[in-house]
Amino acid sequence: MDFGSNDYLGLARHPAVAAAMSECAARCGAGSGASHLVTGHGTEHARLEEELAAFTGRERALLFSTGYMANLAAVTALAGRGELVLLDRLSHASLIDGALLSGARFRRYAHADAQAAERALAERSRDVAVIATDGVFSMDGDIAPLAQLARAAEAHDAWLIVDDAHGLGVLGPSGRGSLERLRLSCGDAPVLVGTLGKAFGTFGAFVAGTCELIEFLLQKARPYIYTTALPQPVAAATRKALDIAQHEPWRRERLLALTERFRAAASHAKVPLAASDTPIQPVMLGDSHTALLAQQELFNAGFWVVAIRPPTVPPGAARLRVTLSAAHTEAQVDGLVEQLSRVCARVQVACE
Numbered sequence: 001m002d003f004g005s006n007d008y009l010g011l012a013r014h015p016a017v018a019a020a021m022s023e024c025a026a027r028c029g030a031g032s033g034a035s036h037l038v039t040g041h042g043t044e045h046a047r048l049e050e051e052l053a054a055f056t057g058r059e060r061a062l063l064f065s066t067g068y069m070a071n072l073a074a075v076t077a078l079a080g081r082g083e084l085v086l087l088d089r090l091s092h093a094s095l096i097d098g099a100l101l102s103g104a105r106f107r108r109y110a111h112a113d114a115q116a117a118e119r120a121l122a123e124r125s126r127d128v129a130v131i132a133t134d135g136v137f138s139m140d141g142d143i144a145p146l147a148q149l150a151r152a153a154e155a156h157d158a159w160l161i162v163d164d165a166h167g168l169g170v171l172g173p174s175g176r177g178s179l180e181r182l183r184l185s186c187g188d189a190p191v192l193v194g195t196l197g198k199a200f201g202t203f204g205a206f207v208a209g210t211c212e213l214i215e216f217l218l219q220k221a222r223p224y225i226y227t228t229a230l231p232q233p234v235a236a237a238t239r240k241a242l243d244i245a246q247h248e249p250w251r252r253e254r255l256l257a258l259t260e261r262f263r264a265a266a267s268h269a270k271v272p273l274a275a276s277d278t279p280i281q282p283v284m285l286g287d288s289h290t291a292l293l294a295q296q297e298l299f300n301a302g303f304w305v306v307a308i309r310p311p312t313v314p315p316g317a318a319r320l321r322v323t324l325s326a327a328h329t330e331a332q333v334d335g336l337v338e339q340l341s342r343v344c345a346r347v348q349v350a351c352e
């Protein structure tokens with residue numbers, strides 16, 4: 001039983017999504033043949049970009065081959081040498097690499113500390129500054145203080161980039177992500193990064209925003225310009241997945257219900273959970289050895305959960321990263337909790 005992937009809505013193996021991919025491959029071939037600005041941009045890409053713009057309520061969206069590249073693109077296009085990039089200490093590695101590549105001065109504020117971000121903005125002397133944050137933190141499952149960050153960015157004339165890789169499709173009454181959950185507008189977070197390999201079950205990513213922003217990225221972002229376009233069958237499959245995600249709200253509701261079921265049962269069983277109400281549910285075990293031992297024990301019991309260790313997480317914060325999916329059954333979730341409770345008790349004894 002896979003409790004470690006990011007297939008939140010159960011779309012990665014959905015027959016209609018797979019069929020859209022093979023039907024498009026039969027029609028258009030497997031590869032796009034070139035980058036978007038040469039001859040690689042096809043009808044499926046164009047349609048998907050329009051549909052992603054409509055879904056996120058933005059003027060335009062631009063496809064990228066991966067979320068890693070979308071973040072490199074967004075950060076490096078908006079900030080450059082002599083300018084300032086502020087990142088949450090637990091930001092995704094691709095935002096950190098974007099900051100490094102940009103050549104900007106780069107500071108990390110304490111996790112979820114919007115006041116620290118605001119102080120750093122107030123102290124700066126240069127004109128351009130960018131705050132970049134995950135919407136939902138990928139290894140912790142908590143949601144960034146986006147309202148406070150948006151206020152700080154607005155007050156100090158900085159860009160706010162929100163990477164909502166784990167929020168889109170999952171959070172908010174219609175699945176529009178962390179911003180919808182927190183009732184924020186597009187103006188609050190003008191640069192939205194989304195990935196397609198998580199809730200939408202396929203592969204790729206996008207940036208959504210105003211026409212001006214997207215045109216600027218298209219002209220300036222090297223991770224967009226100098227790479228082969230995503231294959232059209234991937235775009236076709238994603239269009240189908242996006243359609244299903246929007247027309248089958250039961251997937252999101254079921255995912256949230258299973259998440260609550262997991263949390264209630266696991267906390268009752270004294271499993272050391274973190275404070276997350278998203279489908280990312282870390283079980284905090286401390287040292288890497290304990291986490292690996294727990295991973296192995298669970299695997300032997302038929303549950304595939306992965307131990308996440310430093311340097312991906314801070315020293316002493318190794319964990320099992322449990323993720324839930326609408327494709328899980330109640331019985332599978334209950335079975336996982338039963339095994340987790342047994343394994344946590346055993347490994348903690350074993351390591352003392």
Ligand SMILES: *Cc1c(COP(=O)(O)O)cnc(C)c1O
Nearest residue numbers: 066067068092134138165195197
């Ligand atoms: C997965 C992830 C990415 C990278 O997306 P890929 O499409 O896998 O390259 C970026 N940001 C966050 C927060 C992620 O979790």
